[in-house]
Ligand code: PMP
């Protein structure tokens with residue numbers, strides 16, 4: 049008998065496991081590759097292309113120089129969890145226990161995955177508010193859970209992210225005896241909406257009524273912009289509402305806060321039993337997270353208030369947002385003004401873009417922006433469940449976490465092709 053596997057066995061061997069078989073390539077991989085191919089200005093995938101602050105880069109170099117090269121503590125380097133407890137204690141209005149109420153994750157993406165693995169049983173339902181960061185639903189599905197989708201609503205032509213609303217009756221109807229968790233994202237990718245205190249209180253009431261947990265993804269917590277008249281817009285942390293600390297895990301990301309998305313350092317903060325559940329999953333996913341980079345993020349958190357860094361970040365991003373809004377408006381595109389995050393949705397219904405059979409319109413438009421305008425956008429439909437993807441037919445997402453030179457070049461290309 050031959051030792052070679054038969055052809056039939058090989059064909060079977062290459063079939064992916066059921067839990068991943070339905071997944072395609074992420075929209076970010078597709079559009080970043082396309083931007084490269086067409087030499088387009090990539091305002092698609094959200095990652096800063098400007099340098100990270102000197103204080104965090106120096107700290108990483110020093111940590112490697114000091115040979116902090118071995119496995120970190122599973123739940124996170126002591127110095128980092130201490131720095132997070134110092135930073136977030138006042139923001140949550142409570143003293144945080146760095147050893148039991150914080151776990152360091154491989155970016156917020158792993159925080160989402162480990163939360164689902166640690167807290168969702170097969171058959172449990174998880175409410176996702178659409179549009180949502182695209183990793184939410186695969187994370188629920190890989191835990192054996194069932195996503196239940198509730199789309200935000202907006203009237204045609206809305207020009208402000210804050211005018212997208214959550215229909216509370218629709219949300220109430222999404223709860224069932226099997227609901228385990230609700231995922232909230234504020235400030236929200238891709239709309240740039242910041243949930244108001246009133247909206248959060250209504251969500252909190254439903255969550256408490258149904259005895260459900262919340263994963264509050266607040267990775268854009270520092271990218272919050274005032275009203276046009278200068279009135280402040282408040283980012284309210286869901287966990288600070290009455291009765292919500294006990295049932296909320298809050299996620300943060302050094303990638304967003306310190307412009308180091310490739311470092312993949314994130315954190316989950318919450319009551320000890322929930323953090324413990326996440327840790328139980330986390331210990332079998334990455335086991336621990338990059339030691340010298342954790343040390344560098346600890347230093348950055350220690351330095352940030354002294355450097356007035358968070359205020360600088362918000363002001364810098366506000367100027368970039370306004371630059372992109374002007375560039376879009378100049379050529380007759382209708383942006384939805386975000387109050388937070390580094391994304392802008394744009395109405396595209398008037399653009400004469402041919403839509404090939406079997407392609408979603410927003411995908412065709414996003415490809416057209418790359419190939420015909422030389423500026424890459426992301427189609428928002430992957431941020432929706434299939435039943436609701438039609439809601440994004442006339443929308444594209446651009447990001448503004450880019451150098452002014454790059455935003456200016458995008459503006460030139462918009463003017464040349466659309467002006
Ligand atoms: N949540 C949201 C809403 C995001 O936009 C992102 C950005 N990719 C993440 C989580 C993931 O963050 P990280 O890069 O830290 O994994």
Ligand code: GLN
Nearest residue numbers: 074076092093094095237
């Ligand atoms: N959060 C970023 C975005 O939405 C990047 C996500 C990713 O590349 N996975 O653009």
